[in-house]
Amino acid sequence: xxxxxxxxxxxxxxxxxVDRLKLANLTWGNxxxxxxxxxxxxxxxxxxxxxxxxxxxxxxxxxxxRVVEGDLRPSSDTKTHLVLYRNFExxxxxxxxxxxxAVAWAQAKRSIPCLGxxxxxxxxxxxxxxxxxxxxxxxxxxxxxxxxxxxxTFRGRxxxxxxxxxxxxxxxxxxxxxxxxxxxxxxxxEEVARMAILTYAIDPGAVPLPAHVMRKHYERKHGKSAYxxxxxx
Amino acid sequence: xxxxxxxxxxxxxxxxxVDRLKLANLTWGNxxxxxxxxxxxxxxxxxxxxxxxxxxxxxxxxxxxRVVEGDLRPSSDTKTHLVLYRNFExxxxxxxxxxxxAVAWAQAKRSIPCLGxxxxxxxxxxxxxxxxxxxxxxxxxxxxxxxxxxxxTFRGRxxxxxxxxxxxxxxxxxxxxxxxxxxxxxxxxEEVARMAILTYAIDPGAVPLPAHVMRKHYERKHGKSAYxxxxxx
Amino acid sequence: xxxxxxxxxxxxxxxxxVDRLKLANLTWGNxxxxxxxxxxxxxxxxxxxxxxxxxxxxxxxxxxxRVVEGDLRPSSDTKTHLVLYRNFExxxxxxxxxxxxAVAWAQAKRSIPCLGxxxxxxxxxxxxxxxxxxxxxxxxxxxxxxxxxxxxTFRGRxxxxxxxxxxxxxxxxxxxxxxxxxxxxxxxxEEVARMAILTYAIDPGAVPLPAHVMRKHYERKHGKSAYxxxxxx
Amino acid sequence: xxxxxxxxxxxxxxxxxVDRLKLANLTWGNxxxxxxxxxxxxxxxxxxxxxxxxxxxxxxxxxxxRVVEGDLRPSSDTKTHLVLYRNFExxxxxxxxxxxxAVAWAQAKRSIPCLGxxxxxxxxxxxxxxxxxxxxxxxxxxxxxxxxxxxxTFRGRxxxxxxxxxxxxxxxxxxxxxxxxxxxxxxxxEEVARMAILTYAIDPGAVPLPAHVMRKHYERKHGKSAYxxxxxx
Numbered sequence: 011x012x013x014x015x016x017x018x019x020x021x022x023x024x025x026x027x028v029d030r031l032k033l034a035n036l037t038w039g040n041x042x043x044x045x046x047x048x049x050x051x052x053x054x055x056x057x058x059x060x061x062x063x064x065x066x067x068x069x070x071x072x073x074x075x076r077v078v079e080g081d082l083r084p085s086s087d088t089k090t091h092l093v094l095y096r097n098f099e100x101x102x103x104x105x106x107x108x109x110x111x112a113v114a115w116a117q118a119k120r121s122i123p124c125l126g127x128x129x130x131x132x133x134x135x136x137x138x139x140x141x142x143x144x145x146x147x148x149x150x151x152x153x154x155x156x157x158x159x160x161x162x163t164f165r166g167r168x169x170x171x172x173x174x175x176x177x178x179x180x181x182x183x184x185x186x187x188x189x190x191x192x193x194x195x196x197x198x199x200e201e202v203a204r205m206a207i208l209t210y211a212i213d214p215g216a217v218p219l220p221a222h223v224m225r226k227h228y229e230r231k232h233g234k235s236a237y238x239x240x241x242x243x
Numbered sequence: 244x245x246x247x248x249x250x251x252x253x254x255x256x257x258x259x260x261v262d263r264l265k266l267a268n269l270t271w272g273n274x275x276x277x278x279x280x281x282x283x284x285x286x287x288x289x290x291x292x293x294x295x296x297x298x299x300x301x302x303x304x305x306x307x308x309r310v311v312e313g314d315l316r317p318s319s320d321t322k323t324h325l326v327l328y329r330n331f332e333x334x335x336x337x338x339x340x341x342x343x344x345a346v347a348w349a350q351a352k353r354s355i356p357c358l359g360x361x362x363x364x365x366x367x368x369x370x371x372x373x374x375x376x377x378x379x380x381x382x383x384x385x386x387x388x389x390x391x392x393x394x395x396t397f398r399g400r401x402x403x404x405x406x407x408x409x410x411x412x413x414x415x416x417x418x419x420x421x422x423x424x425x426x427x428x429x430x431x432x433e434e435v436a437r438m439a440i441l442t443y444a445i446d447p448g449a450v451p452l453p454a455h456v457m458r459k460h461y462e463r464k465h466g467k468s469a470y471x472x473x474x475x476x
Numbered sequence: 477x478x479x480x481x482x483x484x485x486x487x488x489x490x491x492x493x494v495d496r497l498k499l500a501n502l503t504w505g506n507x508x509x510x511x512x513x514x515x516x517x518x519x520x521x522x523x524x525x526x527x528x529x530x531x532x533x534x535x536x537x538x539x540x541x542r543v544v545e546g547d548l549r550p551s552s553d554t555k556t557h558l559v560l561y562r563n564f565e566x567x568x569x570x571x572x573x574x575x576x577x578a579v580a581w582a583q584a585k586r587s588i589p590c591l592g593x594x595x596x597x598x599x600x601x602x603x604x605x606x607x608x609x610x611x612x613x614x615x616x617x618x619x620x621x622x623x624x625x626x627x628x629t630f631r632g633r634x635x636x637x638x639x640x641x642x643x644x645x646x647x648x649x650x651x652x653x654x655x656x657x658x659x660x661x662x663x664x665x666e667e668v669a670r671m672a673i674l675t676y677a678i679d680p681g682a683v684p685l686p687a688h689v690m691r692k693h694y695e696r697k698h699g700k701s702a703y704x705x706x707x708x709x
Numbered sequence: 710x711x712x713x714x715x716x717x718x719x720x721x722x723x724x725x726x727v728d729r730l731k732l733a734n735l736t737w738g739n740x741x742x743x744x745x746x747x748x749x750x751x752x753x754x755x756x757x758x759x760x761x762x763x764x765x766x767x768x769x770x771x772x773x774x775r776v777v778e779g780d781l782r783p784s785s786d787t788k789t790h791l792v793l794y795r796n797f798e799x800x801x802x803x804x805x806x807x808x809x810x811a812v813a814w815a816q817a818k819r820s821i822p823c824l825g826x827x828x829x830x831x832x833x834x835x836x837x838x839x840x841x842x843x844x845x846x847x848x849x850x851x852x853x854x855x856x857x858x859x860x861x862t863f864r865g866r867x868x869x870x871x872x873x874x875x876x877x878x879x880x881x882x883x884x885x886x887x888x889x890x891x892x893x894x895x896x897x898x899e900e901v902a903r904m905a906i907l908t909y910a911i912d913p914g915a916v917p918l919p920a921h922v923m924r925k926h927y928e929r930k931h932g933k934s935a936y937x938x939x940x941x942x
Contacts, residue, residue: 035900037938038891057938065713086929108827110900114907117825118915127352127413128271128341137833145921161829166755180826194269200344201268207910208347213438216351219412222378226385230319238319239270239290266559305621359583360646361504361574417684427502434576449584452645455611459618463552471552472503472523560766592816593879594737598926667734667809676814677906682817685878688844692851696785704785705736705756 014052014079016061017043018068021052024103029060035159039107040085043189046102051095055082068216075167093157094185099168103189105196110113111203112182112196115139119178123218125209129202130219130236132174132195134228137202138163139176149175156180167178174199197211247312250276251301255283257336257422264430272340273318276422277328279335282306284328298395318451319386322421326390327418331402336422338429345429346434348372352411355439356451359428360460362435363452364408364471365428367461368437371396372409376391404465407432477638480518480545485511487518490569490655495526497663505573506551509655510561512568515539517561521548552619559623560651564635569655571662576647577669578662581605585644588672588686593693595668596685597663597704598640600694603668604629605642617622624644642664713751713778713780713858715741717767720751721800723888729758730896737804739784742888743794745801748772750794750935754781787851793884797868802888803864804895810902811895814838818877821901826926828901829918830937831873831894833927837862838875855879867876870931873898 012059020043026035037060041174042053052068052213064104075092085091091104115122115137122137129137140163147155160175160183174184175197182203184195209216218224231238253276261267261274270293275286285301302313308325311315318324324337326329342362348370355370358364362370373396380388393416406428407417417428417438442449451457464471492508494500503526508519517536535546541558543550550685551557557570579604581588588603590596594604606629613621626641626649639661640650648669650661675682686688697704719742726735728741729866736759739754745803751767768779777781790803814836815823820835823829828836839862846854859874859882872894873883881902883894908915917923930937 035894055939056936083936083939094736108900110904111902111907113825113827114911117904117908117918118911120911124410125345140390142919144924148921148925152929179824179922197269201341205343205346205350207907208344208440209350211444211910212347212351212353219350220375220378223376223382223412224379230385237289237316240288240316246553256554358645359577359579388583408576430502434574438576438583441577441673442583444582444677445580445586452583453608456609456645459614463618469523470549473521594812639802663735667807671812671816672810674810674906675816677910677919678813678817678819685816686841686844688847689842689878692847696851703755703782706754706782 012079013048014037014070015051017045017048017050017052017064018065018070018079020066020103020189021054021157022063022065024105024193025054025060027190027193028107028113028196033062033105033107033109033193034199035108035198039105039230040087041105041189041193042085042103044102044104050078051091051145053084053091054089056085058082069173087156088152089151090157090160090183093154093161094183095152097157098164098185100170100187100190102187103192104183104185105192106181106183106207107196107200108181109196109200109203111207112176112200113180114207115203116176116178117182121176124205124224125216126219127223128205130200130227131231132198132202133172134224135172137165137174137176137199138172140178142178180230197199244429245312246281247283247303248298249310250278250281250283250285251298253299253336253422254287254301256294257426258287258293258296258340259421260426261338261340261429264426266340266426266429266433267293268341272338273320274338274422274426275318275324275336277335277337283311283432283450284324286321286324288313289318291315307458320389322384323390323393324388326387326394327416330390330394331397331418332347333403333417333420335420336425337416337418338422338425339342339414339416340429341414342429342433342436344440345409345433346413347438347440349409349411349414355436358439358442358449359452359455360456361431361438363457363460364464365431365435366405367457368405370407370409370432371400373411375411398406407439478545479514480536481531483511483514483516483518484531484536486569486655487520487534488531490571490659491520491526491529492577493656493659494571494573494662496680498660499573499575499659500526501574505571506553507571507638507655507659508551508557509570510570515614516654517557519550519554519557521546522551524548541629553622555617555619556605556623556649558627559620559627560649563623563627564630564651566636566653567639567651567656568653570649570651571655571658572647572649573662573666574647575615575662575666575669578642578666580673581669582642582644582647587642588669589701590690591672591675591682593689594664594671596690596693596698597666598664599638600607600690601638602642603665604633604638606644608644641654712747712779713749713769716744716747716749716763717764717769717778719802719888720753720767721762721764723804723892724753724759724762724855726889726892726896727804727806730892732757732806732808732892732895732899733759734807738804738869739786740888740892741784741790741802743801743803750790750855752783752787752790754779757781786855788850788852788857789859792853792860793882796860797863797884798867799886800884800891801886802891803882803884804888804891805880805882806895806899807880808895808899808902811875811899813906815875815877815880816904819873821905823923824905824915825918826922827897827904828931829923829926831897832871832889833923834871836873836875836898839877841877853886876903889906890912929938
């Protein structure tokens, strides 16, 4: 068994979950699984259909951006994943999708306010939207620049407490303690983005959830005394 | 055969129906089945995926909130179910979902007016939205407090005639004479919530259904001389 | 083989198509198949799930409203179907659904203007919305009254050229030369209703399709020199 | 093996993909595959359900519009395909659908501005909408006239760089270097159309993606140094 087999299997399972949760149309979107001990992550190959994926087809890339295993070209968004793994301590999975409601907020260049507990179950505050990437960053290295834009946007924010972002004019990225968590945050983001659009359709003046409910929901799922889900092994 | 087997099977079937009707994303949502003779209800375990559910995995809780059977932690919303079973006479099932259109009304903190017969087939009037839960109730016991908020909102209302509510900033709860009925009311609420948003998109000044049609539809399905469906056994 | 077997099979197939096309939630909606030679139609039994239907479970009703075959209670909307069969010459199938976008137009009490060729392929003009049924008609016979309201709305209109209607505050009815045609018109109506909502979301001042395109599309599919589809047997 | 077998198989696979991607309701929509060496294209027969299609049922039409193989009547939109094959050099597939969000833009008679990278991945600018077809063109030859309207709209535009169009009051046509590519562009157009509606719902004043991001995204997928997808064989 090869040393990258575990992350390749994890990355493949996460990409299949992207498809199962209908977060991606055609070949769009990608997920990766990172192992800090190996200093490498496995990611979807570029442009392949979800039906064609297997653990073997995953591409393994190190933190210098070199392909260390795999015959195919990695996702065109590989460097964005790389910059996130380098800068966001503790994350082991990243997911990028073009799910339509999250993309709509990104295209409107707006952060998503926390309007209810579905949102607060993911993060206790707004889901931030980056500024539009500069012409200089595009010219230098577009995909790395996208990652840097996210990192910049998260100065003063804790990535594991806000595991998702909207890249202005582009779409969502999500991350987590595993590739599967990253995909599930991407799914939650899409649903929260949809609910926010529907809420404003009912009341354009809708206001955010009060802080006491927002914190409570976040803490019961993610705080020190969390009681959502089953106790860990 | 154990004395809780019937409600565990009923609760499991109801939770699978939540999934089949696409009322829940990921692990969200939960349904429970109550037997007043046993003074206990069976509920979905917290944080499990719908594909992992079996009658055996259901958790049985008594009306004091003690787990009386089952190895897993019950749904984090268990106390809300409990308060409803204690206060709403005649109900034997509760369903909570985060279905997006019902959540949107809850996030907008608006009751849903009865705009048509699809709605009137469920209840002959608006679907009420609670106020936002107070900081004190959150501090004391959030989930029980959510149940009390619903009970408070239903003073002067008959729970079996209005088998659903929107909890402000959170989402829908539905109930009925069985766990399956509760799930079907949650499904109907989601569809009615969606239709209401679409109706106001066409005409922001749309007005409720006149009382003579509203009563007629409700009565033909739920009244003393109801003739919808097949006669009972 | 019984004399009603053919319409029972046709009605069952049409109701299964309602389900396959996702026109109905839960047990809602119904389709029927009429044979003028027999003076009777077969219709979905009331309140049954679509998964429980078989040709044997269909209920046969004559034009006086008497059940002439079948053990179950017929759809609660049976008399509406009956009034349509009595008044609309040439129709042999009726379908009623609560599909959400068509219901939204009915709840907004608005006819759907013909905004494009998808609509013109069904009918060359608006899809009419009835007035709200009167308290007197509800008191006298609600379901027959609903049929009479539709018939009234169609004075001066040709039912086979406008095979669909919105009943205000209620939802759509569609009909055609067969039960399957009626279901397909109900499906087309739902899609056309959805497209119209989306069109007005883009441009609230959107205007109807010019008559020269509307007539052309209708005629190429339904006119004397129609060339859409395959020649009949 | 017949000389048209390859394009018949390609056309059948492309039409099945239209169905798989849910771009068509009922029998609506059609795709064709063209071989310039044969001077002919294979197209869906008119009015057949997607479940009834096989390579054998495809109809082969030459560039004069004559059926050269096949027992069925070709799609009623055949002449529109023909005009596109005659005028747009390099295209080998055309797809027409009535997908709802693209139809909504066509019914609103509006081009779709490029609001984000999902759009820029398809084409680096707006997706044009034609004018409404004239009464004269309808009277002369409606389907050929629709093709000519598209060709007219593309004067000064490069069809292979903008592989899609909205025909005002009608719906989308897409094309590409293969029938499958045309279908995938039709799917992308539907998703981009949906995202644009959602974006304007969030912010009616949303502005297009800046040119430096738009060009970058288009070039990384379609430019001379494209690095999206896998290298060709």
